[in-house]
Amino acid sequence: MSDSELFIGLMSGTSVDGIDAALVDFSGNAIKLIVFDYQSFDSHIRDKIQAISHADAVVSLNDYGSLDAQLGHLFSQAVDALISKAKLPASAIKAIGSHGLTVYHSPDGHWPFSLQIGDPNIIAEHTGITTVADFRRRDIAAKGQGAPLVPAFHQAVFSDTNENRCIVNIGGIANITVLPKHENAPVTGFDTGPGNTLMDLWINKFHGSSYDKNGAWAQSGSVNHELVGQLKQDPYFSALPPKSTGKEYFSLSWLYQLVDVSQFKPEDIQASLCLLTATTIADAIKQHSPATERVLICGGGIHNAYLFELIHQQLECPVESTADYGIHPDHVEAVAFAWLARQTLNHLPGNLKEVTGAKNSVILGGIYPGNTNRAID
Numbered sequence: 001m002s003d004s005e006l007f008i009g010l011m012s013g014t015s016v017d018g019i020d021a022a023l024v025d026f027s028g029n030a031i032k033l034i035v036f037d038y039q040s041f042d043s044h045i046r047d048k049i050q051a052i053s054h055a056d057a058v059v060s061l062n063d064y065g066s067l068d069a070q071l072g073h074l075f076s077q078a079v080d081a082l083i084s085k086a087k088l089p090a091s092a093i094k095a096i097g098s099h100g101l102t103v104y105h106s107p108d109g110h111w112p113f114s115l116q117i118g119d120p121n122i123i124a125e126h127t128g129i130t131t132v133a134d135f136r137r138r139d140i141a142a143k144g145q146g147a148p149l150v151p152a153f154h155q156a157v158f159s160d161t162n163e164n165r166c167i168v169n170i171g172g173i174a175n176i177t178v179l180p181k182h183e184n185a186p187v188t189g190f191d192t193g194p195g196n197t198l199m200d201l202w203i204n205k206f207h208g209s210s211y212d213k214n215g216a217w218a219q220s221g222s223v224n225h226e227l228v229g230q231l232k233q234d235p236y237f238s239a240l241p242p243k244s245t246g247k248e249y250f251s252l253s254w255l256y257q258l259v260d261v262s263q264f265k266p267e268d269i270q271a272s273l274c275l276l277t278a279t280t281i282a283d284a285i286k287q288h289s290p291a292t293e294r295v296l297i298c299g300g301g302i303h304n305a306y307l308f309e310l311i312h313q314q315l316e317c318p319v320e321s322t323a324d325y326g327i328h329p330d331h332v333e334a335v336a337f338a339w340l341a342r343q344t345l346n347h348l349p350g351n352l353k354e355v356t357g358a359k360n361s362v363i364l365g366g367i368y369p370g371n372t373n374r375a376i377d
């Protein structure tokens with residue numbers, strides 16, 4: 001089945017909620033999602049990940065290496081579950097694109113790096129399927145930010161020669177892709193700042209929940225506009241792209257440095273964090289893509305009805321879900337990593353240098369060959 005155009009994308013984002021797995025058929029150059037599956041992380045593994053992926057973490061090499069291997073096994077099991085749901089043998093799949101789990105993203109340090117774990121050797125060995133992984137570091141080696149990497153995929157699926165579009169992905173961090181209708185105009189994009197991460201952290205501290213369902217807790221509070229104004233002073237928001245960020249920057253420590261949280265009701269802080277998130281996304285669109293005619297939203301943040309409403313209120317054009325344009329908002333990123341794996345195997349670049357700031361377009365990732373003779377254990 002060497003001419004198969006079936007690819008698997010595995011995505012695990014900064015929200016540390018779980019693993020998204022998409023089986024995608026690219027035959028005839030179409031992009032067709034065949035099956036999607038999601039495996040949530042249990043609280044034990046989530047705690048381990050959170051413990052090593054923040055700015056002040058002190059980690060033993062043993063803990064780091066063990067978690068890298070454990071996640072490699074969890075990603076492998078996510079592939080097992082996906083192909084069994086699809087009722088397909090591993091040999092039908094050409095390759096897996098595995099994003100890995102970002103434990104640290106530092107594109108602007110003296111020695112820039114971005115670190116994703118979930119050992120791809122284990123995925124290739126366990127599944128027998130060729131695995132492409134470590135997508136971000138080649139872009140960083142080419143002096144890019146290593147992020148965002150989804151804009152090239154957004155361009156392939158969502159661009160339209162009749163209207164200027166902007167795609168917003170609201171994961172832990174939020175990023176936008178500007179898709180001009182003129183084919184010769186460059187596609188641009190960058191991380192706008194926090195997506196769900198600050199709201200997730202804040203509700204977790206008070207209520208132990210991993211997220212604010214539908215934004216209900218935020219909506220029960222009152223926005224403090226002075227507080228939002230204070231947080232918006234952070235230089236990240238006014239910095240010009242290319243730029244990217246991570247949850248090690250937009251963390252509770254970040255909030256505590258800027259605000260005396262004891263002065264406010266917790267739900268008012270949540271409401272204010274929600275408005276901050278919405279405003280920094282809307283401002284990014286207004287400033288960097290004022291001609292936008294339609295905004296399409298994907299990522300888990302779309303389920304936060306209050307956040308969606310606050311974004312909508314600040315923009316004049318229609319704001320819709322990517323579901324209306326072919327891909328369910330929860331599936332976009334995993335499909336994107338299947339697409340990026342295919343780019344790599346076809347020796348095609350996956351980054352957009354206008355987005356990441358890289359000096360070249362580059363073929364992303366390392367390739368870990370599979371073994372087509374080997375069945376799944």
Ligand SMILES: Nc1ncnc2c1ncn2[C@@H]1O[C@H](COP(=O)(O)OP(=O)(O)O)[C@@H](O)[C@H]1O
Binds near residue numbers: 014016
């Ligand atoms: N019903 C909901 N209400 C509010 N927020 C939600 C809801 N469903 C998902 N989310 C948010 O989406 C996040 C997961 O989004 P996801 O796109 O998977 O992010 P990442 O790519 O960072 O993993 C959750 O952490 C949560 O903040």
Ligand SMILES: [Mg+2]
Binds near residue numbers: 011013015016018020
């Ligand atoms: Mg996720």
